[in-house]
Amino acid sequence: MFWSRLRAQPPLLRFMWATLLVAVVAALIERRWVLVFEAVATILMSMMPVFFARRFGIRLPLRFVAGIGLFLYATIFLGEAYDFYDRYWWWDVLMHGGAAMGFGLMGFLFIFMLFEGDRYAAPAWAMAMIAFCFSVTLGALWEIFEYAMDVNFGMNMQKSGLVDTMWDLIVDVIGASFGAAAGFFYLKGRDLGGLTGVIAEFVEINRRFFRRFGRR
Incomplete structure (x- = not known):
């Protein structure tokens, strides 16, 4: 097994x-x-x-x-x-952006599951906004974790301090926006592939969690 x-x-x-x-x-x-x-x-x-x-x-x-x-x-x-x-300055940007998009998708799917797949339980923009806030909140908590590690254990997770933290948060916001936007367009019935395709596939193979999917 x-x-x-x-x-x-x-x-x-x-x-x-x-x-x-x-x-x-x-x-x-x-x-x-x-x-x-x-x-x-x-x-x-x-x-x-x-x-x-x-x-x-x-x-x-x-x-x-x-x-x-x-x-x-x-x-x-x-x-x-x-x-x-340390070798590639853009590596941290890539990781933060990717994580933020992923959290945005997970946040949207979690909200959508709570509504059992009812597209009309709340406005599309509201569900996308909740997903966005979910993702950005996790990014902010991670920055607090980095600060705590640096202060209490002498690590250097924040690299250049405030500048690193702010750029991380900016990238988190951009990534979360993409993840939330995918949820918004999915609710609007616009299959753009990519992230919206992942949402559609998840819903399709987990229909028992989305019993109100397709109902008006």
Whole structure:
């Protein structure tokens, strides 16, 4: 059962797991314990959506699972273990923007599930605004976490301090806007593919959570 579920995951995700396992073995041989921890943490965290979804009876689109795995691979393994955050100034921007879009989508889907798929339970702009606020709030909480780590444990997660924090929040707002906009256009019946396509696929394969979908 365990292995069958893993084999059913997207090829991209399985390829990332394979490279991470190779990295774990190499790091064990070289006794690079931090790298071992980061690689193992990436593997376990990227597997969590699969088992979380099964636990609650939710089916996740394969590209959604692949996107989460790719993000974790990029932010934890490449970003932290291989210093991509320091090597490439735009890496942090890319990660924050991607996370904000993802949280915007998740926020919208959560709201839509609460309404059981009723497109007319609230104005489209209101549901999109809630999704936007959900995403930006998570981004702000992350910045508070970074500040707490720097102050209490002498870390340097904020890099350049206020400037880094403000740019992160600006990128979070932009990313959240894209995620919320996808929900808005979906409610308006405009299938633009991409993010709206992910929403449509999620709703289609989880119809039991959207019993009022399509009703007037």
